[in-house]
Amino acid sequence: xxxxxxxxxxxxxxxxxxxxxxxxxxxxxxxxxxxxxxxxxxxxxxxxxxxxxxxxxxxxxxxxxxxxxxxxxxxxxxxxxxxxxxxxxxxxxxxxxxxxxxxxxxxxxxxxxxxxxxxxxxxxxxxxxxxxxxxxxxxxxxxxxxxxxxxxxxxxxxxxxxxxxxxxxxxxxxxxxxxxxxxxxxxxxxxxxxxxxxxxxxxxxxxxxxxxxxxxxxxxxxxxxxxxxxxxxxxxxxxxxxxxxxxxxxxxxxxxxxxxxxxxxxxxxxxxxxxxxxxxxxxxxxxxxxxxxxxxxxxxxxxxxxxxxxxxxxxxxxxxxxxxxxxxxxxxxxxxxxxxxxxxxxxxxxxxxxxxxxxxxxxxxxxxxxxxxxxxxxxxxxxxxxxxxxxxxxxxxxxxxxxxxxxxxxxxxxxxxxxxxxxxxxxxxxxxxxxx
Numbered sequence: 507x508x509x510x511x512x513x514x515x516x517x518x519x520x521x522x523x524x525x526x527x528x529x530x531x532x533x534x535x536x537x538x539x540x541x542x543x544x545x546x547x548x549x550x551x552x553x554x555x556x557x558x559x560x561x562x563x564x565x566x567x568x569x570x571x572x573x574x575x576x577x578x579x580x581x582x583x584x585x586x587x588x589x590x591x592x593x594x595x596x597x598x599x600x601x602x603x604x605x606x607x608x609x610x611x612x613x614x615x616x617x618x619x620x621x622x623x624x625x626x627x628x629x630x631x632x633x634x635x636x637x638x639x640x641x642x643x644x645x646x647x648x649x650x651x652x653x654x655x656x657x658x659x660x661x662x663x664x665x666x667x668x669x670x671x672x673x674x675x676x677x678x679x680x681x682x683x684x685x686x687x688x689x690x691x692x693x694x695x696x697x698x699x700x701x702x703x704x705x706x707x708x709x710x711x712x713x714x715x716x717x718x719x720x721x722x723x724x725x726x727x728x729x730x731x732x733x734x735x736x737x738x739x740x741x742x743x744x745x746x747x748x749x750x751x752x753x754x755x756x757x758x759x760x761x762x763x764x765x766x767x768x769x770x771x772x773x774x775x776x777x778x779x780x781x782x783x784x785x786x787x788x789x790x791x792x793x794x795x796x797x798x799x800x801x802x803x804x805x806x807x808x809x810x811x812x813x814x815x816x817x818x819x820x821x822x823x824x825x826x827x828x829x830x831x832x833x834x835x836x837x838x839x840x841x842x843x844x845x846x847x848x849x850x851x852x853x854x855x856x857x858x859x860x861x862x863x864x865x866x867x868x869x870x871x872x873x874x875x876x877x878x879x880x881x882x883x884x885x886x887x888x889x890x891x892x893x894x895x896x897x898x899x900x901x902x903x904x905x906x907x908x909x910x911x912x913x914x915x916x917x918x919x920x921x922x923x924x925x926x927x928x929x930x931x932x933x934x935x936x937x938x939x940x941x942x
Contacts, residue, residue: 511689512630518684519623520643522586525677526619527650529593529612531733532674534651535658535752536667538741543667544602548735548876548897552869554606555734558613563857565614570621570850574843578622579690583682585618590678597671620853625846628837629691634775636837637785641771641830648763648826651733652756659737659752709848712839714786714925717918718832719852723860724911725793725828728904730864732822735872739901742894744811754811758819766792766823770830778838782923785838789831790915796824797908804901808894825908832915839925871900 533540537551572581592611599605623643631639658670709715740751770788777784803817840848876896880888 515630515688516627516639516642518681518688519626520646521677522582522681522685523619523623523643523646524650524653525586525646525681526589526616527647528654528677529589529650529674530616531651532593532654532658532670533609534733534735535655535737535748535755536662536670537734537738538748538751539662539667540605541738544605546602548869548872548893549866550602550869551738552734552865552867554609555730555865556863557606558609559730559857561610562613562617563854565617566621566850566853566857567847568850569617570846570848570853573618573622573625573846573850577690578626578846579685579688581618582622582626583685585615585622586678586682586685587615589613589615590675591615594672594675597668599668617853621846621849624833624837624849625842626690628842628845634778637774637778637830637834638771640833640837641767641774644826644829644833645764645767647729647829648759648767648822652758652760652763655737655752655756655759657756659756660749662752663747663749709840709844709851712925712928714839714918714922715836715848715852717786717914717921718836719855721789721828721832721911721914721918722852722856724907724914725825725860726856727860727864727867728825728907728911729822730860731868731901731904732818734865735868735897735901736818739897740811740815742890743808743898744814745809746811754815758815758822762819762821762823763826766826767830770827773827774831774834778834782838782926783919785831785835786915786919786922789828789835790912790919792824792827792831793908793915794912796821797905797912799824800908801902801905804898804904821905821908825911835918835922839922839929841929868900868903871903872897875899 533554540546541548541551569581569585589612592608592615595611596605596608599608624640627639627643628636654674658674661670661673737748737751737755740746740755741748744751746754770792773788774785777788781787799817799821803814803819803821806814806817836848836852837845872893873896876888876892879895880892883892885892
């Protein structure tokens, strides 16, 4: 495929993933006005992310199989239409239950994006260029999150949170027609070897796949906890207005996430030329560095929001290196015809065991610690000052999880070289450039 067509395909898929995460994370910028309007606890707020993620994970497996067997652009276009429509529906919610229902629909549509998009890119770009391409696609995570806060927070402050949800759906009107103009390549089109036949169950016989799944649960626990509660943390603990909290969270997401993603793409494509375990080792090192950054940012005193945002979002940028490094490592060990299925299995376990619990556990922990703070002070009710204390203390779970993530990624680096050799033995004509 000509390089111009490759660039156009990657640009449109990146834009789709950006809208994916914009619509997914928009509630993070709107939690405080939603909480006050519907009189919700942090546990209820966390549930707005948790149970839709569970449904997302369960829907991902059949949709991943469909991505491996069917037309990916039609599947993805349908997914965009569903999630954008349900995002807009949330703007008409008159109750917590209606808002909750709309978020379930958003996540069903979004379950098409990762399996279809990543397997599509795997067939567009060869292994030695894949890390950079996947890193660009996954820049949709920080950029989508950044825009959802930069636009959503100030819009909610100016016109109300419902208008923020309605405007979040509009880009789909342009993206769906653009997506339908793309060419969907054949499975294995970018490989330099003959792809062997394999069953979906063979994915679970790959040792590194289990470490990658475990790492996905941990990294997404952190990223979804941050996306859900960091703007609320800035509002409650550092006393920033809703608009400013959303705006500066978005700036942090954009700068930290883009720099981390680009660094991962460049590093991943370079280091795989020297050692097969390089991508996993690099991801482990980035996660380990993220822990003290997040710890220092959360530990800042009330009012020191600039230092808090800078440090926490530096940690976020380091965690965001995960995508370009680990997703490309997953493609290194899985046959082309099974990449959509592999991603859906990965997402099933990752979301059920990690992302779904990140907002819920952080929210429950926040409520518990707020209640303890109020009781210790002899207060008869849990006022805003105790909610600020509870959320601040609950956020310390993020650096702890970052350390655990580094350990799991290091363990995966110890098995991935053997798994890559095993794949090459199954495919005797492999000529992928990799170090022994």
